[in-house]
Every structure is written in structure tokens, then in C-alpha cells.
Amino acid sequence: MPTGAAQTKPSPHVQRKRRKRRAEILHAALRAFRTKGYHATTLDDIADDLGVRKTALYHYFPDKETILYECHREALGEIKRLMKEAQKLDTAEERLAHVIQEHVRVMTDTLEGSPLAFEVPALSGRRQAQVIAARDRYEGELRQIIDDGIKSKEFRPVDSKLAAFAILGAINWIARWYQPEGPLQGSELGAEFADYLVGGLSNARACDEIPDEMESSS
Amino acid sequence: MPTGAAQTKPSPHVQRKRRKRRAEILHAALRAFRTKGYHATTLDDIADDLGVRKTALYHYFPDKETILYECHREALGEIKRLMKEAQKLDTAEERLAHVIQEHVRVMTDTLEGSPLAFEVPALSGRRQAQVIAARDRYEGELRQIIDDGIKSKEFRPVDSKLAAFAILGAINWIARWYQPEGPLQGSELGAEFADYLVGGLSNARACDEIPDEMESSS
DNA sequence: TCAAATTTCTACCCGTCGTTCAGTTTGTCG
DNA sequence: CGACAAACTGAACGACGGGTAGAAATTTGA
Numbered sequence: 124m125p126t127g128a129a130q131t132k133p134s135p136h137v138q139r140k141r142r143k144r145r146a147e148i149l150h151a152a153l154r155a156f157r158t159k160g161y162h163a164t165t166l167d168d169i170a171d172d173l174g175v176r177k178t179a180l181y182h183y184f185p186d187k188e189t190i191l192y193e194c195h196r197e198a199l200g201e202i203k204r205l206m207k208e209a210q211k212l213d214t215a216e217e218r219l220a221h222v223i224q225e226h227v228r229v230m231t232d233t234l235e236g237s238p239l240a241f242e243v244p245a246l247s248g249r250r251q252a253q254v255i256a257a258r259d260r261y262e263g264e265l266r267q268i269i270d271d272g273i274k275s276k277e278f279r280p281v282d283s284k285l286a287a288f289a290i291l292g293a294i295n296w297i298a299r300w301y302q303p304e305g306p307l308q309g310s311e312l313g314a315e316f317a318d319y320l321v322g323g324l325s326n327a328r329a330c331d332e333i334p335d336e337m338e339s340s341s
Numbered sequence: 342m343p344t345g346a347a348q349t350k351p352s353p354h355v356q357r358k359r360r361k362r363r364a365e366i367l368h369a370a371l372r373a374f375r376t377k378g379y380h381a382t383t384l385d386d387i388a389d390d391l392g393v394r395k396t397a398l399y400h401y402f403p404d405k406e407t408i409l410y411e412c413h414r415e416a417l418g419e420i421k422r423l424m425k426e427a428q429k430l431d432t433a434e435e436r437l438a439h440v441i442q443e444h445v446r447v448m449t450d451t452l453e454g455s456p457l458a459f460e461v462p463a464l465s466g467r468r469q470a471q472v473i474a475a476r477d478r479y480e481g482e483l484r485q486i487i488d489d490g491i492k493s494k495e496f497r498p499v500d501s502k503l504a505a506f507a508i509l510g511a512i513n514w515i516a517r518w519y520q521p522e523g524p525l526q527g528s529e530l531g532a533e534f535a536d537y538l539v540g541g542l543s544n545a546r547a548c549d550e551i552p553d554e555m556e557s558s559s
Numbered sequence: 560t561c562a563a564a565t566t567t568c569t570a571c572c573c574g575t576c577g578t579t580c581a582g583t584t585t586g587t588c589g
Numbered sequence: 590c591g592a593c594a595a596a597c598t599g600a601a602c603g604a605c606g607g608g609t610a611g612a613a614a615t616t617t618g619a
Contacts, residue, residue, distance in 0.1 A: 140616095141565090159462060162380030165606060177607085179567050187607065240517075241459065244378060279540065285533050288518055289511035296510025299458075315503050322497065355587075355595075362596090383576060395577085397597050405577065 145183050147173060149197065152190050153235040157298055161191055161242040191242060192250050198239050199257045201229045206264055215272030220321050222265060224313035226294050231301055231309030240295040262287055290320050363401050365391060367415065370408050371453040375516055379409055379460040409460060410468050416457050417475045419447045424482055433490030438539050440483060442531035444512050449519055449527030458513040480505055508538050 151172040155164040166177035166187060173179075184190045205225040209218045230237045243254055266287045272278035293316065301312070351359070369390040373382040384395035384405060391397075402408045423443040427436045448455045461472055484505045490496035511534065519530070 144566090160378070160380065162378065163463065166608090167606080175566095176568060178569085178609085181608075182566060244376070245381065281537050281540075282533055285530070286537050288514065289534060289537055292511040292514025292517075293507035294510070296506065296513060299510075300506060312503070315500055316507060319499050319504050319507055322499075351594095352587080359595085384578090385576080393596095394598055396579085396599080399578075400596060 141183070145193075148180060148183055149190065149194050150235055153194055153237060153239075156191070156194075156242060157236050157238040160238070161245040188246065188250070191239075191245060192254075194237075195239055195243075195246070195250075195254050198229075198234055198237055199254070201233065202226065202261055203257075205229060206261060209268070210264075214277060215268050215275060216277050216321060218268045219265075219272065220317040222268065223290065223294065223317040223320055224310070227297060227313035227316050228309045230294070230297060231303070231312060236298050236301045236303060238298040240291075241298065262291065265290065293320060359401075363411075366398060366401055367408065367412050368453055371412055371455060371457075374409070374412070374460060375454050375456040378456070379463040406464065406468070409457075409463060410472075412455075413457055413461075413464070413468075413472050416447075416452055416455055417472065419451065420444065420479055421475075423447060424479060427486070428482075432495060433486050433493060434495050434539060436486045437483075437490065438535040440486065441508065441512065441535040441538055442528070445515060445531035445534050446527045448512070448515060449521070449530060454516050454519045454521060456516040458509075459516065480509065483508065511538060 148169065152164070152169050155168045155172065159168070166180055169190070170177040170180055180190070184193065206222060208225070209221040212218045212221055240258075243251060243258070246254060266283045269278060269281075269283040269286055273280050273283065297312070301307075366387065370382070370387045372390065373386045377386070384398055387408070388395040388398055398408070402411065424440060426443070427439040430436045430439055458476075461469060461476070464472060484501045487496060487499075487501040487504050491498050491501065515530070519525075
């Protein structure tokens with residue numbers, strides 16, 4: 124029993140409509156953030172995209188920052204899902220390729236070329252901490268995949284932390300140059316990125332295995 | 342004969358002092374931009390860092406945007422220089438490694454972990470176009486290095502445009518996590534990045550050359 | 560078709576921040 | 590020391606943009 128009031132519950136059909144509207148707002152915001160950045164985006168910018176006055180937005184979100192935060196929540200959900208998928212795969216190389224490919228595809232195809240990684244500092248206090256924690260978790264898992272690959276000799280022995288940062292940087296930066304109307308499909312882009320960024324770690328190439336006699340010191 | 346006036350020229354010593362102060366302001370701004378972003382940074386933020394009131398800044402720069410623009414000019418100068426250096430090297434692999442290594446080093450060691458690539462959209466009109474043109478030139482040269490390497494068989498045949506974007510993304514993203522006080526030196530970081538990002542392209546590994554019989558069709 | 564609920568609009572408030580300006584302090588040079 | 594320029598200050602302005610209140614319009618459901 125929350126704030127106990129006799130509110131006639133919102134009805135099932137109207138709820139779906141409201142949800143849809145919320146999503147539309149979030150995506151309009153995402154588009155605006157991508158081109159101008161969060162701080163340079165006004166509520167009017169977002170509202171104009173929907174053919175509405177800015178005050179209408181306040182029926183769905185209490186303030187501007189919450190809009191950004193909800194965008195983050197949606198994105199983090201996708202990220203979490205894709206990482207879970209990846210964990211089912213057998214080799215580190217497959218896992219890493221899947222993460223890169225899907226991360227790129229989600230950004231481009233379902234998140235308006237998500238510029239969210241750019242806007243974490245715009246969140247304040249508790250929310251920023253939450254998003255950073257989730258991001259750190261993701262980075263840690265990505266790093267783990269790389270370390271696993273190194274241990275299994277699939278990858279060269281690089282600094283997994285830096286490699287993870289490099290990979291995420293390359294991916295996040297896509298928001299800066301990707302054009303949804305352009306000829307490049309998100310999945311192709313993802314495949315190319317996975318190829319380049321994984322190839323950079325893969326030790327086994329066209330040539331056969333390299334014997335590992337150097338690290339047996341005794 | 343410009344706007345002919347009998348201005349007593351500024352004296353040589355006072356000029357150097359002024360230049361130094363300008364540089365200090367630019368670097369304070371750079372630090373602020375890195376942590377908060379351009380739009381979220383107030384002139385008070387920059388001024389406070391220098392122990393001064395914001396109005397003092399107006400004796401050196403006519404407005405906030407010009408401060409950002411001058412930061413960009415300084416950075417682009419460094420970038421141009423480093424690319425020129427790279428062009429003297431013999432192999433594409435050496436050139437690419439040098440560009441990456443130096444780009445990273447300049448960002449971390451001399452530009453306060455430069456967040457400038459994030460702030461291009463904050464410039465308006467003519468200036469933005471100028472910076473973008475310079476950036477595009479740089480990207481083109483980087484891409485050329487990659488294409489050269491592919492042609493000479495040093496690199497795998499990847500999409501050079503995407504590879505260049507990936508590399509620049511990885512580098513630019515450094516601004517987001519690099520901590521000047523941290524243990525990691527800029528040059529080490531540069532070396533690691535060059536290793537990973539070039540290794541991703543290098544076709545020749547520990548194993549000897551791969552005979553190229555597949556593309557001689559006739 | 561009508562009432563209740565939901566969504567959106569018009570009009571306004573108010574804090575922040577870039578910017579201006581007139582004046583004071585600090586520094587330089589003869 | 591004295592004259593002048595450079596560096597800086599403090600007060601105030603004005604615009605922009607986030608946020609609020611209440612009225613109007615639209616949709617929902619009988």
C-alpha cells in the first residue's frame with residue numbers, strides 16, 4: 124500500500140499509449156543529444172521534434188535530467204542483455220566479437236546512434252553513480268573476456284584494461300560520425316568493427332599455431 | 342598600413358607575459374572542459390582555477406567560444422606537426438604507430454588530456470567549419486597511411502575509413518578516463534595503444550611471411 | 560452524446576551565466 | 590618618484606532556458 128489513494132487505475136490500453144509516448148520522447152531526446160549534446164539541447168528542441176510544446180514533456184518526466192537518465196536506463200538494459208548473450212558462447216574470440224558487433228548494432232539501430240556515453244557527467248549524484256557502476260561492471264566483463272582470451276592463447280598478451288578502453292572508445296565514438304540515413308547498415312558496421320578490433324588481439328592468424336616454449340622457465 | 346594609429350607598441354617583455362597568461366587560461370579551460378564539458382563549464386569555473394574573477398578573462402579573449410576555439414588551434418597545430426613527422430618514416434606501420442603514439446602523448450602530456458574532440462559542435466559557423474576541415478584533413482592522412490599499408494601488404498585489407506574512425510575514437514576517448522595524476526605516463530599509454538591498434542592491422546606476425554599466391558589470378 | 564480523465568497549450572516566473580562598463584589596483588619604464 | 594599602460598575587480602544587465610500554474614483541448618469509456 125503506497126500513497127494510499129482511491130485512484131481509478133489507468134486502464135490497460137491507455138497505459139500502453141503512455142508508454143509509447145514516453146519512448147517517443149526518449150528517442151527524440153536521443154536524436155537531439157547526438158547532434159548537439161545534452162547541455163546544448165533545450166526542451167524546446169526535443170518538443171519541436173515531436174510537434175509539441177515543451178510543457179507537454181512534463182506530463183511524462185519530472186525534469187530534463189530524468190529524460191537523460193531514462194535514456195541511460197534503456198541503453199544499459201540493452202547492454203546487459205547483449206553481454207549475457209555473449210557469455211553463452213564458447214571461445215573468448217566469439218564472445219568478444221559478439222559483444223562488439225551487438226553493441227554497435229544496438230547503438231545504431233535501436234538507440235538513434237546513442238550518444239549516451241558522452242553524457243554521463245551530465246547526471247548528478249546518485250544517478251551518475253548508478254550509471255557509472257553499471258558501466259564499470261560492463262567494462263569489467265569485457266576485460267574478463269580479453270583476459271580469458273589471453274589465458275587461452277587466443278589473444279596476444281596485451282593490457283586488457285587499456286584494450287577494453289580502446290574498444291569502448293572506438294565504439295562510443297561512432298555516435299560522432301554515424302548518420303542513420305547513410306548507406307552503412309548498423310550490422311555491417313558492427314561486423315567490420317568486430318573484425319578490426321578482435322583481429323588486433325587474435326594471436327592465431329593464417330599461419331599455424333606458435334609453439335609456446337618461451338614461458339616454461341624451469 | 343592597417344587601422345593607422347600611433348599605438349606605442351606593447352614592449353617585448355610584456356608581450357611574453359601576456360602570451361603566458363593566455364596559455365594559462367587556455368589550459369585552465371582545457372582542464373575544466375575535460376571534467377565538465379564546454380557547455381557545463383562556466384567562466385567562473387575557469388577563473389576560479391586561476392584565482393581570478395571571470396571578467397579578467399575578457400582582457401585576453403573576447404568571449405567564451407573564442408577560448409574554446411583557441412584551444413582547438415593549439416591542438417590542431419600539434420596534430421599537424423606530429424603528422425608531418427610521421428610522413429618522414431619509411432613503412433606504413435612505423436608511420437601509423439608514430440601517429441598514434443604521439444597523438445596520445447600530446448593529448449595527455451601537453452593538452453591536459455584534451456577533450457577538444459568532444460567539443461567541436463560547440464563552435465559555431467565559420468570556426469566549426471575550419472576545425473572540421475582540419476580534422477578531416479588529418480583523418481584523410483591517417484586513412485592514407487592505412488591504405489598504403491594495405492597496398493604494401495603490411496596490413497590486412499580492412500576498410501580504412503572505419504579503421505581510422507576506430508583508431509581516432511579509441512584515442513579521443515582517452516579524455517574520458519585518463520587521470521593526469523594517475524600512475525600511467527602518457528608515453529607508455531601511447532605505446533600500448535599503438536601496439537594494440539597497429540597490431541590489429543599487421544598481417545605479418547611472429548610467423549614468417551605468407552606467400553601471396555591467391556591474388557595472382559591469371 | 561456526455562462526463563471524467565488525460566494530454567497539451569498559453570502565460571509567466573526565476574535562476575544562471577555570458578557579457579558590458581566604469582573604476583581600482585598592480586606593474587613597468589623613464 | 591611619477592606617469593602611463595596593463596591587469597583585474599565589482600556591480601549590473603539581459604537573454605536564454607528550465608520549470609510552474611491553470612486553462613483549454615482532446616481522448617476515453619459508458
